[in-house]
Amino acid sequence: MSEAVIQVKELSKHFGSKTAVNKVSLTVNQGDIFGFLGPNGSGKTTTIRLLCGLLTPDHGEGHCLGYDIRTQATQIKREVGYMTQRFSFYEDLTIRENLEFVARIYAMRRLKTAVTKAIENLGLTHRQHQLAGALSGGWKQRLALAACMLHRPRLLLLDEPTAGVDPQARRDFWDEIHALASSGVTVLVSTHYMDEAERCNRLAYISHGDLMAAGTPQELIDISGLVTWTLEGPNIHELARELRQSPAAQQVVPFGNSLHVSGTDSVALARVLDPFRHNPDYRFQEAKPSLEDVFIDLTSRSVDTR
Amino acid sequence: MRRDRLTFAMMIGIPIIQLTLFGFAINSDPKHLPLAVRAAENSVFSRSVTQALINSDYFELVEVTESEAQAEELLTRGDVQFVLDIPPGFSRELMRGENPELLLEVDASDPAATSNALAAIQNLLSDPLPHDLKGPLAALRPTRPPFQIVFHRRYNPEGITQYNIVPGLMGVILTMTMIMMTALAVTRENERGTMENLLAMPVRPLEVMLGKIVPFILIGYIQVAVILLAARWVFEVPMLGSLWLLLLCVFVFIVANLTMGITFSSVARNQTQAMQMSFFVFLPSILLSGFMFPFRGMPGWAQVLGELLPLTHFLRLVRGILLKGHNLTQVWGNLWPLLVFTFLILLIGLMRYRRTLD
Numbered sequence: 001m002s003e004a005v006i007q008v009k010e011l012s013k014h015f016g017s018k019t020a021v022n023k024v025s026l027t028v029n030q031g032d033i034f035g036f037l038g039p040n041g042s043g044k045t046t047t048i049r050l051l052c053g054l055l056t057p058d059h060g061e062g063h064c065l066g067y068d069i070r071t072q073a074t075q076i077k078r079e080v081g082y083m084t085q086r087f088s089f090y091e092d093l094t095i096r097e098n099l100e101f102v103a104r105i106y107a108m109r110r111l112k113t114a115v116t117k118a119i120e121n122l123g124l125t126h127r128q129h130q131l132a133g134a135l136s137g138g139w140k141q142r143l144a145l146a147a148c149m150l151h152r153p154r155l156l157l158l159d160e161p162t163a164g165v166d167p168q169a170r171r172d173f174w175d176e177i178h179a180l181a182s183s184g185v186t187v188l189v190s191t192h193y194m195d196e197a198e199r200c201n202r203l204a205y206i207s208h209g210d211l212m213a214a215g216t217p218q219e220l221i222d223i224s225g226l227v228t229w230t231l232e233g234p235n236i237h238e239l240a241r242e243l244r245q246s247p248a249a250q251q252v253v254p255f256g257n258s259l260h261v262s263g264t265d266s267v268a269l270a271r272v273l274d275p276f277r278h279n280p281d282y283r284f285q286e287a288k289p290s291l292e293d294v295f296i297d298l299t300s301r302s303v304d305t306r
Numbered sequence: 307m308r309r310d311r312l313t314f315a316m317m318i319g320i321p322i323i324q325l326t327l328f329g330f331a332i333n334s335d336p337k338h339l340p341l342a343v344r345a346a347e348n349s350v351f352s353r354s355v356t357q358a359l360i361n362s363d364y365f366e367l368v369e370v371t372e373s374e375a376q377a378e379e380l381l382t383r384g385d386v387q388f389v390l391d392i393p394p395g396f397s398r399e400l401m402r403g404e405n406p407e408l409l410l411e412v413d414a415s416d417p418a419a420t421s422n423a424l425a426a427i428q429n430l431l432s433d434p435l436p437h438d439l440k441g442p443l444a445a446l447r448p449t450r451p452p453f454q455i456v457f458h459r460r461y462n463p464e465g466i467t468q469y470n471i472v473p474g475l476m477g478v479i480l481t482m483t484m485i486m487m488t489a490l491a492v493t494r495e496n497e498r499g500t501m502e503n504l505l506a507m508p509v510r511p512l513e514v515m516l517g518k519i520v521p522f523i524l525i526g527y528i529q530v531a532v533i534l535l536a537a538r539w540v541f542e543v544p545m546l547g548s549l550w551l552l553l554l555c556v557f558v559f560i561v562a563n564l565t566m567g568i569t570f571s572s573v574a575r576n577q578t579q580a581m582q583m584s585f586f587v588f589l590p591s592i593l594l595s596g597f598m599f600p601f602r603g604m605p606g607w608a609q610v611l612g613e614l615l616p617l618t619h620f621l622r623l624v625r626g627i628l629l630k631g632h633n634l635t636q637v638w639g640n641l642w643p644l645l646v647f648t649f650l651i652l653l654i655g656l657m658r659y660r661r662t663l664d
Binding site for chain 2: 052054074077078080082084086087088089090091102105106
């Protein structure tokens with residue numbers, strides 16, 4: 001069993017009467033790429049800020065890198081790299097100046113060499129004197145990641161690092177995250193892209209401030225108890241409308257020419273689909289539910305309980 | 307409008323502040339100016355002259371002394387605006403009809419503050435001693451004034467307004483730029499989102515504050531240099547005191563304004579609010595500090611408000627050093643309020659600085 005880098009119990013944070021985070025308990029182990037998922041406004045950012053000491057929790061306790069998140073925020077800040085959701089470096093400084101500024105705040109030794117190396121790794125040597133504001137979205141994110149990594153933190157907290165970034169840049173970004181993880185850095189990354197969720201080795205899903213599920217991707221799929229069928233045939237949109245009437249078909253989602261029908265009660269779902277089974281125009285197949293199906297199911301459940 | 311209360315406060319507040327200040331506080335005809343009498347003799351006549359001055363409403367007796375040095379000190383420090391010098395043998399010469407002279411020393415560094423009072427004296431002289439010149443002395447009454455008052459305008463004998471305004475301008479310009487620039491500095495970080503990053507890094511609040519203040523001290527000195535050069539070569543303002551002492555006072559004043567700016571920015575939520583808060587300080591600073599209108603012309607409550615503003619004290623410091631040649635002990639009375647102000651504001655700023663995003 002590897003060492004727990006983050007271990008928090010029943011963290012809560014309220015803003016006025018709104019509960020942003022409600023009794024969230026999390027464990028993240030050394031070397032994990034921990035995906036933190038949830039819809040917009042579900043409390044992902046707040047949780048990350050609680051973990052790195054930017055916010056103080058109203059309730060709950062926990063440790064991050066062995067430091068108490070309530071009292072030792074300063075030590076945590078020193079060893080954590082936190083990448084904000086919004087680009088938060090100075091747009092009117094050059095790439096090099098931004099990195100040197102960060103390096104100076106962490107009082108790094110051999111600052112110039114470290115910065116030069118970071119710029120080389122980024123592949124930005126010929127653009128190092130450009131203003132950071134002139135970079136494209138993808139490059140800004142990579143610059144931000146490089147800045148977070150400059151002081152060699154043991155834990156990276158990335159808050160929606162790839163929002164609004166094109167697919168190629170996202171893939172490059174994730175390759176870097178995997179490279180970092182293989183060097184022993186623990187990464188906690190929040191996202192709402194499902195393909196990114198699949199690249200994590202552990203996941204947690206948060207909705208309306210409640211932690212709905214946590215585990216490996218396979219565990220999440222297993223726990224959900226979801227059964228998914230794909231149907232192919234004519235008039236799937238009409239069929240979808242018909243199926244949505246029935247409560248057993250919790251999700252009816254068209255994907256191109258096929259229809260994904262999912263439900264937790266496999267017997268009831270089979271009964272609903274039975275009438276169409278005898279129609280030779282339709283082709284049925286039992287499929288593995290995707291993470292997306294699982295998360296949409298979790299989201300709708302959290303809404304129901306409220 | 308409902309969501310932006312400060313803008314609303316500005317729209318209501320600025321007219322109210324303006325009305326109160328212009329309506330009640332500002333008075334370009336200052337009365338009850340402090341007067342010291344250095345009496346070498348104490349006679350019916352000397353008392354009557356003093357009383358006549360007081361009765362004119364323009365003067366208020368604060369000190370009677372026999373020492374020339376003390377009278378000089380009172381005038382230099384600005385504790386009194388006038389010193390009336392009653393020479394020995396005044397009443398004897400008066401009774402002999404020798405038409406003696408009284409010396410009125412005037413702190414004329416702000417010509418506007420004293421011109422009306424001096425004009426009032428001329429009226430007094432036409433019939434100053436109606437009650438005393440009676441019986442055998444009645445013959446002295448009508449024809450010409452029985453004595454003369456000679457004005458000695460100190461510090462600004464020609465009554466040149468620039469001598470008063472240009473040094474004061476230094477304070478006004480520093481107030482405007484220093485508060486605004488720092489007030490915007492931190493709120494800009496909040497607005498651009500760079501503050502979140504800064505907070506996530508291991509920097510202490512004092513470090514951030516110092517980082518924001520230090521560059522502006524240099525900028526402030528550049529402004530001071532420009533104004534001083536212009537004062538010296540363009541306006542030919544006299545510079546009697548020590549330049550080093552002035553630069554020291556400038557330092558304290560710049561830091562006072564910068565800490566005020568920083569504190570605003572830690573309270574304001576965005577740059578607009580920071581600007582608005584700065585305006586709430588500019589307006590009284592310019593109107594109540596004695597920059598535009600004589601400080602002593604204002605009613606008591608306005609003077610109390612004025613004393614709370616750093617600019618008020620700085621104006622006295624810079625005018626004192628340049629025009630009157632003040633030394634360190636003489637400026638101390640206006641230097642320590644600036645130091646106390648800076649300390650208190652810094653304390654508020656540090657307490658309000660958000661270490662977290664709560």
